[in-house]
Amino acid sequence: MKSIVISVKPLRALRLPFAHFKILQGLAYNLMSYDSALSAEVHDRRFADKKAFKFFCFTDLMGRYYLGKDELIYKNSFEWELRSADDRIIEAAEQKIKHDPVLTFNNQPCRVLSYKKCEKRFCANSINLKMNTPIVVYHTEPSGFVRYYNPFEGEFVERVSKNIQNKYEMFFGKPPADSVAVECTAPSDGDKCVTHYEDSIITAWYGKYRVTAPPEVLDFIWHTGLGSKNSMGFGTVSEL
Numbered sequence: 265m266k267s268i269v270i271s272v273k274p275l276r277a278l279r280l281p282f283a284h285f286k287i288l289q290g291l292a293y294n295l296m297s298y299d300s301a302l303s304a305e306v307h308d309r310r311f312a313d314k315k316a317f318k319f320f321c322f323t324d325l326m327g328r329y330y331l332g333k334d335e336l337i338y339k340n341s342f343e344w345e346l347r348s349a350d351d352r353i354i355e356a357a358e359q360k361i362k363h364d365p366v367l368t369f370n371n372q373p374c375r376v377l378s379y380k381k382c383e384k385r386f387c388a389n390s391i392n393l394k395m396n397t398p399i400v401v402y403h404t405e406p407s408g409f410v411r412y413y414n415p416f417e418g419e420f421v422e423r424v425s426k427n428i429q430n431k432y433e434m435f436f437g438k439p440p441a442d443s444v445a446v447e448c449t450a451p452s453d454g455d456k457c458v459t460h461y462e463d464s465i466i467t468a469w470y471g472k473y474r475v476t477a478p479p480e481v482l483d484f485i486w487h488t489g490l491g492s493k494n495s496m497g498f499g500t501v502s503e504l
Contacts, residue, residue, distance in 0.1 A: 265487040266354040267347035267384065270361065271377040278338040278372050280325075283459045285397070285497030287370045292322055292346055292495075294368070295357035302352050317431050320348035321489035321500045323396045341377060347487045347500070349435055354381060386482040391475055392449070392504040398457040398468030399424070399491035400498045412467040415451035424491055428477070432484055444477040446490075461496055468498055 280287060296303040306318055327342025348354055358381065361367075365376040401413040401423050413420040424446045433439045448471055455471040468491075475485060489499035 265347075265349045265383065265483055266351050267345050267382045267487065268354050268357050268379055269343055269345045269382060270367070270379045271341060271343050272367060272374045273341040273377050274338055274372065274374045276372070278369055278374060279332065279335050280338070280370060281335055283461070284336070284370070285459075286461055288322055288324075288344070288497055289495065291344075291367060291369065292320065292357075295346065295360045296353055297356075298360035298363065299352065299356040302356055306350070306353065317434050317488075318495035319350050319431070319435055319488050320346065320353050321397075321487070321494040322346045322497060323500050323502075324497075347489075349484055349487045384483065384486045386479045386486070388482075389476060389478065391482055392472065393475060393490075393501040394472045394504055395455075395470045395490075395499070396502045397489075397497055397500040398455075398459075398470050399473075400466060400468045400493045401427075401491050402467075414467075415448035415455070415469055415471060421446040421448060427491060428481065428485060431488060432481060435484070435488075440478055440481045442478050442481075444481060445475070447474045447476075448472070449474050461493075466493070466498075472504065473501075 293303055293307065296306060309316060309318055323345040325338065325342050325344055327338060328340055330337040346357055361376050361379055367374050367376060401420050403411045405411060413423060425444045428444050429440055450472055452471065455469045457468045457470060459466055475482060486501060488494055490501055491499040
C-alpha cells in the first residue's frame with residue numbers, strides 16, 4: 265500500500281469550481297492510464313451485490329488559493345496526494361509523471377515540480393483522524409431514493425465500520441483479524457458539506473474520528489478512505 269505526493273505549479277492561474285472532485289478523479293485515472301489495462305480494470309471493478317470498490321482515494325488540493333466568483337484560484341504551487349492499496353496504481357502514476365511532467369486540471373496545464381512515494385504504516389490499534397475530504401454514508405432504497413446519514417445517528421458509524429470490513433475482505437480475500445470500531449469524536453453541524461458530483465447532490469461530512477482496528481486495517485483505511493465514494497474524492501483522511 266503506497267501513495268504518491270505530487271508538488272505542482274500552474275503554468276498560469278488555475279481556476280477550479282468549488283465542486284471539483286470529478287476533475288481530480290479524472291486526473292487520477294489519467295495517471296493510471298500509463299498502464300491502460302490496469303486503468304480499465306480499476307474503472308470496471310465490480311464485486312458481489314454490484315459493489316464497486318476501486319481501492320484508491322485522493323486528497324483535495326493542498327495549498328493557498330483565492331476565492332473568485334464561484335471558483336477557487338490557485339496562483340502558486342500546491343500538493344496533491346493519490347493513495348491506493350493497489351501498488352500498481354501508484355507505480356503507473358509515477359511512470360506517467362516521468363513520461364510527461366505536465367498534469368492537466370480541467371484543461372489547464374500544471375508542471376510537476378517534484379514527487380515522492382510514501383508508505384504509511386501504523387503501529388497502534390487506535391488512531392485519531394480528521395477528514396481531508398468529507399465522508400459520505402448513504403443507502404439507496406429500492407425506490408431509488410438515496411438516504412444520507414449524519415454523524416449524529418448511530419447508524420452512521422455502524423455503516424462506516426461495515427464498509428471498512430467489506431472493502432478489506434474484498435481486497436484481501438479474508439475479513440479483518442479483529443473488529444473495527446469508528447467514533448465521531450465531536451460531531452458538529454459546521455462539518456456538513458453539501459456538494460455535487462456531475463448531476464448528483466451529495467451530503468457529506470468533515471469532522472474528527474477515532475478508529476480502533478488492527479494496524480493493517482488502519483493502513484488500509486489510510487490508503488483507501490472512510491465511507492463510500494472514495495474514488496470520487498470522498499473520505500480521504502489526515503492524521504491528527
